[in-house]
Amino acid sequence: MTTICPPRLETQSFTDPEAAWEQIALIYRRNCEFIRGHLAGLTRGEIPEGRVRACYPQVEVRSTSYSKHESTLPYGYLHTPGIYRTTVTAPDLFKTYFEEQFTVLLRNHGGTIDVGESDTPIPLHFALPAHEHVDGAALNALGIPLRDVFDAPDLANTDDEIANGTYVPPRGGPYPLSAFTAPRVDYSLFRLAHYTGTAAEHFQNFVIFTNYQFYIDEFCRVAKAWMAEGHGHYQRFIEPGNVSTDNALTGGAVTGSPPPRAPQMPAYHLVGDRGRGITMVNIGVGPANAKTITDHIAVLRPHAWIMLGHCAGLRNSQELGDYVLAHAYVREDHVLDADLPLTVPVPALAEVQVALEQAVEEITQTEGIETKKIMRTGTVATFDNRNWELRDQTEIVRQLSQSRAVALDMESATIAANGFRFRVPYGTLLCVSDKPLHGELKLPGMASDFYRTQVNRHLQIGLRAMEILRDQPAERLHSRKLRSFAETAFQ
Numbered sequence: 001m002t003t004i005c006p007p008r009l010e011t012q013s014f015t016d017p018e019a020a021w022e023q024i025a026l027i028y029r030r031n032c033e034f035i036r037g038h039l040a041g042l043t044r045g046e047i048p049e050g051r052v053r054a055c056y057p058q059v060e061v062r063s064t065s066y067s068k069h070e071s072t073l074p075y076g077y078l079h080t081p082g083i084y085r086t087t088v089t090a091p092d093l094f095k096t097y098f099e100e101q102f103t104v105l106l107r108n109h110g111g112t113i114d115v116g117e118s119d120t121p122i123p124l125h126f127a128l129p130a131h132e133h134v135d136g137a138a139l140n141a142l143g144i145p146l147r148d149v150f151d152a153p154d155l156a157n158t159d160d161e162i163a164n165g166t167y168v169p170p171r172g173g174p175y176p177l178s179a180f181t182a183p184r185v186d187y188s189l190f191r192l193a194h195y196t197g198t199a200a201e202h203f204q205n206f207v208i209f210t211n212y213q214f215y216i217d218e219f220c221r222v223a224k225a226w227m228a229e230g231h232g233h234y235q236r237f238i239e240p241g242n243v244s245t246d247n248a249l250t251g252g253a254v255t256g257s258p259p260p261r262a263p264q265m266p267a268y269h270l271v272g273d274r275g276r277g278i279t280m281v282n283i284g285v286g287p288a289n290a291k292t293i294t295d296h297i298a299v300l301r302p303h304a305w306i307m308l309g310h311c312a313g314l315r316n317s318q319e320l321g322d323y324v325l326a327h328a329y330v331r332e333d334h335v336l337d338a339d340l341p342l343t344v345p346v347p348a349l350a351e352v353q354v355a356l357e358q359a360v361e362e363i364t365q366t367e368g369i370e371t372k373k374i375m376r377t378g379t380v381a382t383f384d385n386r387n388w389e390l391r392d393q394t395e396i397v398r399q400l401s402q403s404r405a406v407a408l409d410m411e412s413a414t415i416a417a418n419g420f421r422f423r424v425p426y427g428t429l430l431c432v433s434d435k436p437l438h439g440e441l442k443l444p445g446m447a448s449d450f451y452r453t454q455v456n457r458h459l460q461i462g463l464r465a466m467e468i469l470r471d472q473p474a475e476r477l478h479s480r481k482l483r484s485f486a487e488t489a490f491q
Contacts, residue, residue: 014112023115024057028090054127055117058116062082074475082174083174194263203300205277206278227246238268268281283411287333303470306426307415324377329382353377382410431458
C-alpha cells in the first residue's frame with residue numbers, strides 16, 4: 001500500500017536551545033496537522049489513496065570524547081563517545097524542560113543539538129488534542145477501520161526498557177537520550193487526563209500523593225484561602241474538570257465546570273511560575289493505583305514527589321497522630337516486582353528526608369528530643385493485602401519484627417520504588433491512625449476527632465516540605481543516588 005507522508009524536513013543543527021525547541025515545535029505541529037487534515041477529509045468521505053503517516057520529531061547529539069565535564073548536576077552528560085537520540089512530543093508542554101536539557105548538554109559537551117524527523121509514526125490517537133471533536137457517525141458510516149488508514153499506538157514503542165535499565169543499545173549507539181520515547185510520553189499524557197480529571201499542562205513539579213479524601217478537602221480549603229488572600233507564589237488553583245480559581249491579585253475569576261462524575265484519582269494543582277507549584281493527587285487505597293499514577297506522572301519529569309497519608313503503627317510506644325518518616329521500605333506490594341527486582345535497594349534521599357524533618361519541626365514548633373516524641377524515623381512495610389489482619393499472623397508478625405518496621409501501609413513503598421526507577425526524588429511522611437497489633441482501633445467518634453485535629457497539621461507539613469525542596473538548587477535535589485553508570489542525558 002502507498003504511504004502518504006508530508007515532505008520530509010532536513011535535519012538542522014542548533015547551538016541555541018530555544019531555536020532547537022522551535023524546530024521541534026514546527027515539525028510536531030505540521031505533522032499532527034497533516035494527520036488531522038486527512039482525518040477531517042475522511043469524515044467528508046474523502047478516502048486517502050494509501051496509508052497516512054507522519055512521524056515524531058527526533059533530537060540527536062554526539063559525543064566524540066571520554067573527557068569529563070565540570071558539572072555538579074547528576075544529568076546532562078554523555079557517558080560514552082557515540083550518537084545519542086530520542087523521539088519527542090508535546091513541545092508546548094515541555095518547552096521549559098527541553099530548553100533546560102539542551103542548555104546543560106551544550107554547556108557540558110559543546111557541539112550541536114540536531115533536530116529532524118524520526119521514523120516513528122505519530123498514532124492518530126495522539127495527534128488529536130484532547131478537546132477536539134471527531135464526527136464518529138460519519139466515520140462509522142464509511143465502514144473503513146481507522147487502522148487501515150492511520151497508524152495506531154504500538155506497544156513496542158511504549159515500554160519502559162530504558163527506565164528499567166534493561167535496554168541494551170548497539171555498540172557506538174544510538175544510545176537513548178531520554179528515559180521515555182515520544183509514544184510512551186503520549187500514552188501517559190492521555191491516561192493522566194482520564195485518571196485525574198485535569199489536563200497534563202496543569203501538573204506541577206512538586207507532587208503530593210495521599211490515600212485519604214480528608215487531605216484533599218483540606219488542600220482545597222487552604223488553596224482557595226490562599227487565592228482569596230492573594231498568595232505571592234501561586235497564580236491559580238485547578239480542580240478536576242480543569243476548574244480554575246485565579247489569584248485575587250489577578251482578579252480571582254472562577255472558570256470551568258466540575259466533571260459529571262468524579263475521576264478515579266482526582267488531582268488538584270496550586271499553579272506556580274514555570275511549574276514550580278504543588279500538585280496533590282488522591283490515589284485511593286492500594287499499590288496498583290500508586291504504580292499506575294506514578295507511571296504516568298513520571299513522564300512529566302517532576303522534581304520531587306512524596307507520600308502523605310495514614311498508616312498502621314506497629315510499636316506500642318507510638319500514639320495515634322504520631323508521624324513516621326520512612327528511611328527504608330519492606331516491599332510486599334508486588335506490583336513492581338517485574339520492573340524493579342526486590343534485590344534492588346530503595347535508599348532514603350537525604351535532601352527529602354531533611355526537608356520533611358525540618359517541616360515537622362517548623363509546623364509543630366518542636367525541635368530535638370521534642371520532635372522525636374511525635375515523629376519516628378524507621379522502616380515502612382507496604383503490603384498489597386488490606387485485610388492482612390485476617391490471615392494467620394505468625395509469619396507476618398515475624399517478618400515485620402525482623403525488618404524492624406515501625407509502620408505499615410499499602411502505597412508508600414510503591415511510590416518510593418517508582419521514584420527510584422524513574423529518577424524522581426521521593427519521600428514518605430505518614431501519620432499513625434491505628435495500631436492493629438495492639439488492639440488500638442479508632443471508634444467512630446474518635447476517628448472524627450482524630451481527622452479533624454491531625455489532617456490540617458499533617459498537610460501543612462507536606463506543603464512546607466515541598467516549599468523547602470522547591471527552594472533548593474537542582475544539583476542538590478536531584479540526587480546522584482538515582483543515576484546509573486550508563487545514564488540518559490536528559491533529567
